[in-house]
Structure formats: C-alpha cells, structure tokens
Amino acid sequence: MNNKELQRLTESISENLFNKKFKHKAYFNNRLRTTGGRYLLKSHNIEVNNKQFETYGTKAVIDIIKHELCHYHLHLEGKGYQHRDKDFKELSRITGAPRYCSAITNYEDRVKHVYQCNHCGTEFKRIRKVNTQKMVCGVCSGKLIEIC
Ligand SMILES: [Zn+2]
Numbered sequence: 578m579n580n581k582e583l584q585r586l587t588e589s590i591s592e593n594l595f596n597k598k599f600k601h602k603a604y605f606n607n608r609l610r611t612t613g614g615r616y617l618l619k620s621h622n623i624e625v626n627n628k629q630f631e632t633y634g635t636k637a638v639i640d641i642i643k644h645e646l647c648h649y650h651l652h653l654e655g656k657g658y659q660h661r662d663k664d665f666k667e668l669s670r671i672t673g674a675p676r677y678c679s680a681i682t683n684y685e686d687r688v689k690h691v692y693q694c695n696h697c698g699t700e701f702k703r704i705r706k707v708n709t710q711k712m713v714c715g716v717c718s719g720k721l722i723e724i725c
Pocket residue numbers: 694695696697698699714715716717718719
C-alpha cells in the first residue's frame with residue numbers, strides 16, 4: 578500500500594462508516610514508534626505507522642484509520658475527542674474502532690505517553706503520565722492533549 582492508496586482507503590472508510598467526508602491527508606510515517614498511528618491536532622492529518630502495515634497487513638491499517646477518524650471527526654465537530662471522553666467512547670463503539678491505537682513495540686520504546694500542544698502542535702513524549710491541568714507546552718504555553 579502506498580500513500581495514495583492509504584488516502585483513498587481513509588476517504589472510503591470515512592464515507593462508509595462515518596457518513597462524513599475526510600478532507601485532509603492520510604500518509605505513512607516511518608518514524609512513528611510508540612503508536613500505530615496518530616491524528617495531528619494542528620494539521621488535521623492522519624499518520625499511519627508503516628511498520629504496522631508491513632507486519633500486520635491491511636486489516637491493521639483499517640483499525641488504525643478507524644481509530645484516528647474518531648479523533649478526527651470529533652475534533653472537527655468540537656466534541657470530546659480524547660480517549661477518556663464519552664463522545665469518543667461512544668463513536669468508537671458504534672464504528673467498531675479500537676479504543677486505543679495499539680503500538681507495535683518489539684523494540685519496546687519506554688515512552689508511554691505522547692502529548693500534543695493544541696495550539697502549536699508540538700509533540701511531547703513522556704514515560705510517565707503528566708498532569709495536563711498543570712503542565713503546559715514548553716514552546717507556547719498551550720494546553721497539552723494526550724492523543725494518538
Ligand atoms: Zn505549543
């Protein structure tokens with residue numbers, strides 16, 4: 578599967594399963610380590626870990642896309658788009674998306690928590706969970722969101 582096919586697959590899952598258009602970009606990122614994919618708060622693009630595809634095939638990519646599309650649509654609609662939110666739990670149940678983006682970690686990375694600043698989009702990786710009520714973005718002091 579190449580980026581073009583991934584884009585088409587994402588658009589068709591979005592239309593068929595969510596009844597909504599996917600208007601941004603979906604592409605492989607071979608630098609992803611800790612998650613199968615991620616939704617980028619700032620650009621609204623979806624990145625997919627291509628090792629996940631190489632190891633587990635198309636089925637795994639479909640699961641990742643479903644999960645990321647839950648973040649995507651809820652975020653754009655101003656609803657609860659984080660894993661712990663009611664809206665997120667509900668949408669992932671309805672669409673059959675996995676609640677978490679499973680990581681392939683044969684080369685177990687110690688990073689467990691990935692945060693994005695909801696203002697500038699900078700990514701922060703932490704081994705331990707941080708208190709996002711207190712911790713802010715080191716670049717712009719924006720709010721940190723745990724999301725993948
Ligand atoms: Zn920031």
